[in-house]
Amino acid sequence: xxxxxxxLASVLTLIVGSVFFxxxxxxxxxxxxxxxxxxxxxxxxxxxWLLKASPLILIACGLAVGFRANVWNIGAEGQFTMGxxxxxxxxxxxxxxxxxxxxxxxxxGGMAAGMAWAxxxxxxxxxxxxxxxxxxxxxxxxxxxxxxxxxxxPWRDPAGFNYPQTALLPAxxxxxxxxxxxxxxxxxxxxxxxVLLMWLFTDRSFLGYKMSVSGAxxxxxxYAGFRESAAVWIGLLAGGxxxxxxxxxxxxxxxxxxxxxxxxxxxxxxxIVAFIGRLNAFGIVLGGLLMSLLFLxxxxxxxxLGLPSALTRIFQGILLFFLLAxxxxxxxxxxxxxxxxxxxxxxxx
Amino acid sequence: xxxxxxxxNICKRYPGVVANDDVSLSIQPGEIHAVLGENGAGxxxxxxxxxxxxxxxxxxxxxDGNPIAAHNPATSRALGIEMVYQHFALFESVSVVxxxxxxxxxxxxxxSLAEKIRELSLRYGMPIDPHRQVHDLSVGERxxxxxxxxxxxxxxxxxxxxxxxxxxPQAVVKLFETLRQLAAEGCSIVYISxxxxxxxxxxxTATVLRNxxxxxxxxxxxxxxxxxxxxxxxxxxxxxxxSPATLSKKPVLEVNNLSAKARDHFGVELKDVSFDVHGxxxxxxxxxxxxxxxxxIALLSGERTHGRSDAVRISGTPAxxxxxxxRRKLGLAFxxxxxxxxxxxxxxxxxxxxxxxxxxxxxxxxGLVDRRKASAxxxxxxxxxxxxxxxxxxxxxxxxxxxLQKFIVxxxxxxxxxxxxxxxxxxxxxxxxxxxxxxxxVDLSRAGTAVFVVSEELDELFEICDRLLVxxxxxxxxxxVRKSTDREEIGLLMxxxxxxxxxxxxxxVALQD
Numbered sequence: 001x002x003x004x005x006x007x008l009a010s011v012l013t014l015i016v017g018s019v020f021f022x023x024x025x026x027x028x029x030x031x032x033x034x035x036x037x038x039x040x041x042x043x044x045x046x047x048x049w050l051l052k053a054s055p056l057i058l059i060a061c062g063l064a065v066g067f068r069a070n071v072w073n074i075g076a077e078g079q080f081t082m083g084x085x086x087x088x089x090x091x092x093x094x095x096x097x098x099x100x101x102x103x104x105x106x107x108x109g110g111m112a113a114g115m116a117w118a119x120x121x122x123x124x125x126x127x128x129x130x131x132x133x134x135x136x137x138x139x140x141x142x143x144x145x146x147x148x149x150x151x152x153x154p155w156r157d158p159a160g161f162n163y164p165q166t167a168l169l170p171a172x173x174x175x176x177x178x179x180x181x182x183x184x185x186x187x188x189x190x191x192x193x194x195v196l197l198m199w200l201f202t203d204r205s206f207l208g209y210k211m212s213v214s215g216a217x218x219x220x221x222x223y224a225g226f227r228e229s230a231a232v233w234i235g236l237l238a239g240g241x242x243x244x245x246x247x248x249x250x251x252x253x254x255x256x257x258x259x260x261x262x263x264x265x266x267x268x269x270x271x272i273v274a275f276i277g278r279l280n281a282f283g284i285v286l287g288g289l290l291m292s293l294l295f296l297x298x299x300x301x302x303x304x305l306g307l308p309s310a311l312t313r314i315f316q317g318i319l320l321f322f323l324l325a326x327x328x329x330x331x332x333x334x335x336x337x338x339x340x341x342x343x344x345x346x347x348x349x
Numbered sequence: 350x351x352x353x354x355x356x357x358n359i360c361k362r363y364p365g366v367v368a369n370d371d372v373s374l375s376i377q378p379g380e381i382h383a384v385l386g387e388n389g390a391g392x393x394x395x396x397x398x399x400x401x402x403x404x405x406x407x408x409x410x411x412x413d414g415n416p417i418a419a420h421n422p423a424t425s426r427a428l429g430i431e432m433v434y435q436h437f438a439l440f441e442s443v444s445v446v447x448x449x450x451x452x453x454x455x456x457x458x459x460x461s462l463a464e465k466i467r468e469l470s471l472r473y474g475m476p477i478d479p480h481r482q483v484h485d486l487s488v489g490e491r492x493x494x495x496x497x498x499x500x501x502x503x504x505x506x507x508x509x510x511x512x513x514x515x516x517x518p519q520a521v522v523k524l525f526e527t528l529r530q531l532a533a534e535g536c537s538i539v540y541i542s543x544x545x546x547x548x549x550x551x552x553x554t555a556t557v558l559r560n561x562x563x564x565x566x567x568x569x570x571x572x573x574x575x576x577x578x579x580x581x582x583x584x585x586x587x588x589x590x591x592s593p594a595t596l597s598k599k600p601v602l603e604v605n606n607l608s609a610k611a612r613d614h615f616g617v618e619l620k621d622v623s624f625d626v627h628g629x630x631x632x633x634x635x636x637x638x639x640x641x642x643x644x645x646i647a648l649l650s651g652e653r654t655h656g657r658s659d660a661v662r663i664s665g666t667p668a669x670x671x672x673x674x675x676r677r678k679l680g681l682a683f684x685x686x687x688x689x690x691x692x693x694x695x696x697x698x699x700x701x702x703x704x705x706x707x708x709x710x711x712x713x714x715x716g717l718v719d720r721r722k723a724s725a726x727x728x729x730x731x732x733x734x735x736x737x738x739x740x741x742x743x744x745x746x747x748x749x750x751x752x753l754q755k756f757i758v759x760x761x762x763x764x765x766x767x768x769x770x771x772x773x774x775x776x777x778x779x780x781x782x783x784x785x786x787x788x789x790x791v792d793l794s795r796a797g798t799a800v801f802v803v804s805e806e807l808d809e810l811f812e813i814c815d816r817l818l819v820x821x822x823x824x825x826x827x828x829x830v831r832k833s834t835d836r837e838e839i840g841l842l843m844x845x846x847x848x849x850x851x852x853x854x855x856x857x858v859a860l861q862d
Contacts, residue, residue: 206713209704217694222652223685224705225674 005330006276006283009322010290016318026305034304035297045296047182051254052295055080055246057288058191059270061198062242064279066235068202069211070218073239075121075136077267078143079114083244084251085147086113088258091173091251092155092166102172106248107190114244115237117143122236126229132236140267148260155258165259175253187249194242199281211235243267264295265313272320291316351414353378353537354399354430354506359408361394361561368394369405370561376506381528381538383548383569385581386558387779392541395558396508399539400432401425413505429505433495433512439483446479449498470497473527488638489520496527507531508539513547517637518807518840525551543581543780544808545574557581581780591791594815597628601680601768601799602649603662607669609648609655617641619648622825624818628767631790631800632828633814635807635839641823642803643686646772649801650683651676663768677706680767684758684774686803688750692757695746699738702745703727703760710764726763727756734759734785751778758786762793769793772803787813807836819843 017035018028039045059076066073073079087110094102121135148164157167175185201208214221214231221228246266255262273291277283298312352375361369368391376382386392397403399410401420410417412428439448446463453462463479470477475493483491492512499507509528513521528551532538542548548555549569557565557580565580607622619641626632636642647653649661651673658670663679673683685692693702700723704712712723727741734755738748745753755778761769774790775783791813794800804810810817811831819826819842826842 204717206704206708206716206718209701209718213694213697213705216696217690219687219691220694220705223650223673223683223691225651225672225677227672 002278003283005323005326006278006287008326009276009319012322012326013315013319016322017315020314021307024307026307031301031305031307034301036293038304039293039296039300044182047179047184048296049289049292050188051184053288053292054188054191055250055266056270056273056291057285058194058246058249059239059243059266060273060277060284060288061191061194061281062239063270064274064277064281064284065198065201065208065211065238067215067274068208068279069215069231069235071125071215071232071235072133073118073121073136073236074133074271075118075138075140075267076239076243076270077263077265078136078140079117079240079243080247080250080263080267081140081143081147082117083110083114083247084255084258084262085143085150085247086110086244087248088166088169088251089155091169094173097170098172100172102170103175103252106173106252107245110244110248110251111241112244114240114242114247116240117244118236118240119233122233125236126232132232136236147258147262151258151260157257163259166257168257169252173252174256175249183254185253187253190245190249194245195281195285198284202279202281207234243270269295269316272316272323275320276323294319350378351411352376353380353413354539355411356395356399357409357411359395359398359405359410361391361398361403361405367561369398372408372558372561372563374556374563374566376537376539378505378537379532379535380554381532381540381552383540383542383552383555384558385542385545385548385555385577387543387581387781390558390581390779391561392558393510394561396432396510396539396541399425400430400508426502429503430508431499431502431504431506432508432510433492433499434510437491437495439491439494441484442482444480444482445477445486445494448483448494449479449501452498453501465501466497469500473497473500473530475523475527489516492516492524500531504536506537506539508541510541511543512540513542513544517843518836520637521547545569545577548577549574578780590788591813592795594630594794596630597797597799599627599665600625601628601664602626602801603665604649605660605662607645607648607655607660609644609653611644612653617644617823619644619823622823624825624828626768626799626801628797628799629794630815631794631802631813633810633817633831634801634803634820634825635810635817635843636805636820637843638805640820642772642820644823645820645825646683646685646770646803649770650681650685677764678709681770682706682761682764682766682768683770684754684761684772686772686776688753688757689746693745693753696744698742698744699731699736699748699756700724700727700741702756703730703741705760707760707764727760730756730759730763733763734789735782750776751782754778755782755786758789762789766793766798768799768801770801770803774802774804775806775809783809807839811836 014032018032021028021031040049059080063073063076087106090106090109091102094105117139120139121132124130124135125132151164151166155166157165175187177183177185210226211231211234213224213226214228250262251258269291273284273287276287276290294312294315298309298315301307301311302309355375357373359369359372372395384392384395394403398405401422401424404420410420440451446459446466449466450457450459450462466477466479470493477490477493477497512524516524528538540552552569555567555569556563557567557577559581567577569577603625605623607619609619611618617640622645634642648655651671654672655661655669658667661669663676663681666679668676668679689695700720703726704718704723707726710726712719712726724741730736731738731741736756737752748756758774771790774786778786787809790800802810802814814831816828817831817834817839818828819839821843
């Protein structure tokens, strides 16, 4: 039944999507084809598909570690941004721009920055019992504005015609593309490793076991003596690290430089991916591929059919809505209660 | 005259079990009729069928001589059948009258309803103030609310499911007076229980169920408890063997002047609690629920820590500041009162739940959970404690309460503890399994483990304990040696009467009458 919900939600999303297209005056079937199939018809499409799925899967893996313990990190977008900033900072300002160490250093920098950004809500939650949902979300806006400040101010490329963007990263600071014609690059291996690590952690490790106890039955965790603060720290740091690395890979991959807009909402979409994947490593891979297709399809129909760009977000929203609704109807039974008056009539009858 | 209620050849099957097999019984107006049986004997199913919450596969039900065809709780209530459940369904944060109004099926007017509640409760000798908040009420008082809620419907048949499991002996006496008065006014009463002495004291007739079948009908007042017990459990009636205790030289658990503020508004403050438990003995804590047992056991188990670390010592080591797993390293094991969600993770399998506390016993290696070892551990517990489950892969929530309890007790005992804390060891567990659990606890203590048992069932404590403590309003009495005390003395201590010193204190907690 846990697997039925995402499938059901996807089907319902398609149906509602068709109605939606029809109401905009487009024939649903060709539009759906343009949305979901056409993007994958070319090598470039496949490359873009995996390129966009990679950060979604990576971030979702990190977030799911926390979600399993009921630690709700909603601020992966901010951690992603900080990871991209730190990694680009290393790439731009490291004294030797041709060093072979540059990429590994950027990796560590991005990871550390993502973790640091997540450590703040972890500290506040474990010390002062603040709500991590609010804190992580608010810190996302701080990160975005910090990025905006940097690219408009101190890090702006002096040779960039006043555009708000940094200089391009040196070649040694970039992941290698598999083929110069396409953007897909070797950072996808990072995601593969992350999926395997996530599986090992959640399915096999004792630490992951403790986290799942904390999430499923907090009183049982206390009964067994598992520390609640450990679950909070691990949950948030895992999400922060994954998002930070994804941000680094984005900067050192398709972007190559920082600008005010570096993410099409990967950090938020990854939350949906984690849930569609049922917080399971391999489920997340499928969820990430689906979500990436929504991004591509949205872009596609925007260009070919002139549909609005908000379409991607709308589809994401519809999908999450149906997923939650399907879960609700699978785990609860709705019973109509007879109005009090009828029961009374029965009693006096 | 027609019987008030007559069941003829009721059969009810669930997949894999026959819950009721050809059950017939009849109850006269004004009769107090006991339905006796172990857990799983089919009592609850039968009550659900009478109340209309479940439908019989075959058989007939007659009320005052008229057959009841299509049957549901609403028609039952229209016929004057009311039920008091074992677990109360009250909203804690609102008042008595509001609770009763919420369950009323018709329009109501709060002031006049309150007046009716006051009147009725006084008439039946169980006064309640309709405007008190339910969270301020003791368990006994909450039960009164449930009964008054039924009485407001002027029932002709009242079903009570294990009503005395949470009451003091004195409150039980009060309840029985009320029930007798109701019966004298013509209301029939179905009294579900497994406590033989109560049934013998109160009931006119008894129908005994075993494995869904009626194994006998008796007049309990004229039948010996041994005969009744035989009908309930068949020929093999387990007997307890309690050999004399040999105490360790030093106590394993020492509690010294432990005081703790209540954690929240509903909690109880512990005041200056001191006692110790030696290896080889069983010390029991008696008391009406909600008098500080939950707070004390959380402080002993490590679920709650205390600033003064020598307030609790385990094997001489100051432990009050240690977490549960750190105390477990000192040899502690603990069976909590709540099985689902505390003693076990509901959605996890039994082998996963074995890892919960057995992770130091080979089920975790190099930071990875060893599934084979964990399964073997769980299978061992299932086998040794005769847990009814489809193997280590079944989820905790799929087990019945009694079976899960056996699993948790078995798991904790398999840890070979030096100190075992047990809260409500046999709550909701049937007679046969209860005897087995008690015997296991006794055997463990005789092998040298120090055992501390919290229970609301005095019979159980008298059966297995060497010494008894009584808790009332957060204070713990000096220890009483079981052989030189009796139920009366314990019962009085439970209501705080001879504790004397602090009589002026608030009576909001658990003073039953």
